[in-house]
Amino acid sequence: MERIIFGDNQFFAVNHISDEKSRAQSIKFKDDAAIIKTLDIAREAGVNTFMCTTHDRIANICNIIRNNPEKYHDFKIYPCMPYAHKYANAVTDLGIAGTLKQYVPGNFLGSMFKGGMAYLSKDYLSIMELLIDAEMKMFNGINTPVIFLQNVITDLLLGLGMTDFLVAFAKYIEKKYNAEAGFITMNLPKLLNELEKGGIKNPIICASINKANFRMSGGKELYEKTISEGRCRLIAMQVLGGGAIPAPEALEYVSNLPNVESILFGASSRQNIENTVQTIKYHDFKKEEQLAIA
Amino acid sequence: MVKVALIGAGKMGISHLSILGAHPSVEIAGVCDTSKMVIDVLKNYSGYNCYTDYIKMVDETKPDAVIVAVPTKFHFKMVKELLNRNIHVFTEKPFCLNPTESQELTELARQKGVVNQVGYHNKFVGTFKEVKKLVKGGFLGEITHFLGEAYGPVVIKKKSDTWRSDPNEGGGCLMDYASHVIDLINDIVAPINNCKGSILKSIYSKSVDDSVYALVSIESGVSGVISVNWSDETYRKMSTSVTIIGTEGKIVSDANELKVYFRTKNYPEGYSKGWNVKYVTELADEVNFYLRGEEYSSQIDHFIKSVQGQVNNTINTFESAWKTDQSIHLIKEQSLA
Numbered sequence A: 001m002e003r004i005i006f007g008d009n010q011f012f013a014v015n016h017i018s019d020e021k022s023r024a025q026s027i028k029f030k031d032d033a034a035i036i037k038t039l040d041i042a043r044e045a046g047v048n049t050f051m052c053t054t055h056d057r058i059a060n061i062c063n064i065i066r067n068n069p070e071k072y073h074d075f076k077i078y079p080c081m082p083y084a085h086k087y088a089n090a091v092t093d094l095g096i097a098g099t100l101k102q103y104v105p106g107n108f109l110g111s112m113f114k115g116g117m118a119y120l121s122k123d124y125l126s127i128m129e130l131l132i133d134a135e136m137k138m139f140n141g142i143n144t145p146v147i148f149l150q151n152v153i154t155d156l157l158l159g160l161g162m163t164d165f166l167v168a169f170a171k172y173i174e175k176k177y178n179a180e181a182g183f184i185t186m187n188l189p190k191l192l193n194e195l196e197k198g199g200i201k202n203p204i205i206c207a208s209i210n211k212a213n214f215r216m217s218g219g220k221e222l223y224e225k226t227i228s229e230g231r232c233r234l235i236a237m238q239v240l241g242g243g244a245i246p247a248p249e250a251l252e253y254v255s256n257l258p259n260v261e262s263i264l265f266g267a268s269s270r271q272n273i274e275n276t277v278q279t280i281k282y283h284d285f286k287k288e289e290q291l292a293i294a
Numbered sequence B: 001m002v003k004v005a006l007i008g009a010g011k012m013g014i015s016h017l018s019i020l021g022a023h024p025s026v027e028i029a030g031v032c033d034t035s036k037m038v039i040d041v042l043k044n045y046s047g048y049n050c051y052t053d054y055i056k057m058v059d060e061t062k063p064d065a066v067i068v069a070v071p072t073k074f075h076f077k078m079v080k081e082l083l084n085r086n087i088h089v090f091t092e093k094p095f096c097l098n099p100t101e102s103q104e105l106t107e108l109a110r111q112k113g114v115v116n117q118v119g120y121h122n123k124f125v126g127t128f129k130e131v132k133k134l135v136k137g138g139f140l141g142e143i144t145h146f147l148g149e150a151y152g153p154v155v156i157k158k159k160s161d162t163w164r165s166d167p168n169e170g171g172g173c174l175m176d177y178a179s180h181v182i183d184l185i186n187d188i189v190a191p192i193n194n195c196k197g198s199i200l201k202s203i204y205s206k207s208v209d210d211s212v213y214a215l216v217s218i219e220s221g222v223s224g225v226i227s228v229n230w231s232d233e234t235y236r237k238m239s240t241s242v243t244i245i246g247t248e249g250k251i252v253s254d255a256n257e258l259k260v261y262f263r264t265k266n267y268p269e270g271y272s273k274g275w276n277v278k279y280v281t282e283l284a285d286e287v288n289f290y291l292r293g294e295e296y297s298s299q300i301d302h303f304i305k306s307v308q309g310q311v312n313n314t315i316n317t318f319e320s321a322w323k324t325d326q327s328i329h330l331i332k333e334q335s336l337a
């Protein structure tokens, strides 16, 4: 994985601290061209991986990328599925069975429902596989070396003790997409323990990691201990602690943590994008220098 | 360990179940839902004791406490059965379909001496907790007016019918959505006990209201406005906010950001004269397990700790939710007048 990864929250008005800022972002990124322009700024700054939700609008971005193969030949996308609001709204409307009927392709479910209530456990894992395929459709022909499960789902399954689904997700991503599975979580220590129990070694995990102890369930100390053990390949997200920490301080902290392979960040302006990239590179450079001296 | 059972593993229930499952002091005694598919998945993958009949579940598994997360019309009947068995109860909001039922349950819970809580999670949001502290501390001076707002994209097209589109089942924007901000105002300022005018409007729904606009007041006569619309797709998700105006200052707060203006030097520690902005990041409680907002974990934790006797059962009691049902009732009655 590249050291710096570009995220998509700013494009879809996901702002953890201010509704006003969210609205400003919705206006700014109303057109796909504005998203592409920002992605191009990130690429110019040397960031070639885009981590994004399987939001409907990403399908348009994928089209643009597919239609410009030369421009984007180095470009990678890390899809994060599912776009939970889509399913949550559908469940409100159609119920759980209705939602599955709507989103699971083919007549698989039809035949399953015909079988009355005699479900086999395996069928639920197959439903998950079909849902993954449906979410992955928009990325056809695009380089997606790592595919993530969103934190709402990862953490929901974690709390429910349904590690089987997490393990099955990882296996299917490997087998079908020849890619690595990743898990986004707000509960890094607990998730890592459960994944290891399920037989997944050294998983890719994207977690909230910041100086402010923001969304680090179990606390910063436990996080730092877990991170220092090097049991997973980590992407740090929410490094600014939802805006609680000034960027220079936040980036210095996370750049210097051991075993953090990548840093995920999002920004809308050229200045913020370039600044973030330069700051991380500066700290990495300093760290290497110190290592060389030692 | 506290033995907890769940009735209703739908959208809200499954979230409670996950938070309970990760809670170090909780043992899941059983789960009940009438959907065979939900039960089948939970049985196979979580290994819980699953039931389709809640009476059978509580009689067999003998839980200390039960979470009720079924559609609102069932709350009264089920909670009553549970209280009569001396079980601690956490029920989803709104409490009941009418304040008469809420009153009966409030009294029954008091008689039985069991822990009782309703799922108005906003009271566990860091910014709103701080708003309450500032208002109750008198830092805004005398309150003169308030505004409670909530907007979001729940019903944004004409659509199929669910329990949410049936006024007799607790559907509609007033009961299902506006109840949150009404409850919040009741807690931060004082219970709304008068409605001078209200409009319940349908926008896309056939038989229920999609928006609520009401001019209200509290016991002391302080006035307020409630403005809620669940058919507003310019919001990505529900956005709840309160504005509180006093003689010495003013607060504008949502779940993320609290803005407060102090006119004089009478401001609390950590603030200054003029505008101040605080973010939920510095106000949120740390939780042991995060699923979808600290407040959802915190409210369950509060319930469990109340059952264990570690904290007092004072937040979101049946009594407070009964008052909210009364306020809802007033606004509904006034809209028909």
Ligand SMILES: NC(=O)c1ccc[n+]([C@@H]2O[C@H](COP(=O)([O-])OP(=O)(O)OC[C@H]3O[C@@H](n4cnc5c(N)ncnc54)[C@H](O)[C@@H]3O)[C@@H](O)[C@H]2O)c1
Binding pocket: B007, B008, B009, B010, B011, B012, B013, B032, B033, B034, B035, B038, B052, B054, B069, B070, B071, B072, B074, B092, B093, B094, B119, B120, B121, B176
């Ligand atoms: N606090 C909040 O923000 C919030 C959000 C959503 C819902 N709620 C409240 O939670 C409650 C449930 O709402 P929801 O959105 O989860 O609804 P839902 O329809 O998704 O879930 C209800 C579940 O209850 C089950 N059920 C119905 N009748 C039952 C019975 N007799 N016995 C056992 N199970 C039964 C259904 O099968 C379903 O799984 C409502 O009171 C609602 O107002 C609160």
